[in-house]
Amino acid sequence: MSEKIATIEDVARHAGVSIATVSRALHKPDVVSETTREKVQTAIAATGYTANVMARNLRLNRSGMILLLVPDIGNPFFSAICQELKKAPARRAITF
Incomplete structure (x- = not known):
């Protein structure tokens, strides 16, 4: 138990x-x-x-999570965006 x-x-x-x-x-x-x-x-x-x-x-009523939809995670462009989002500290605006 x-x-x-x-x-x-x-x-x-x-x-x-x-x-x-x-x-x-x-x-x-x-x-x-x-x-x-x-x-x-x-x-x-x-x-x-x-x-x-x-x-x-x-x-x-908050989660602190974001949803990221990408058409193809195998594409190096989208993969790079995902990696940068993972590295970014919380509560910081990210601009592309």
Whole structure:
């Protein structure tokens, strides 16, 4: 049987804080006290929590992916475009 994946609710329960506090500790650490931040980090380590990027993207209604349709991937021109897109850092405009 597979092991249950830790959720942010599990972290909150383990740290004794609210889900909102866990979220703030992860995304706006300057808003949370040092002791609370340490409790949350300890709970994260104990539960093995990792953020579920797919769930976050679904909630935010974005994926950060692009669709590229090319007529022939074997054509060196289209192949070169695909390679440049792969190399480009995220959130950067690419012009051709």
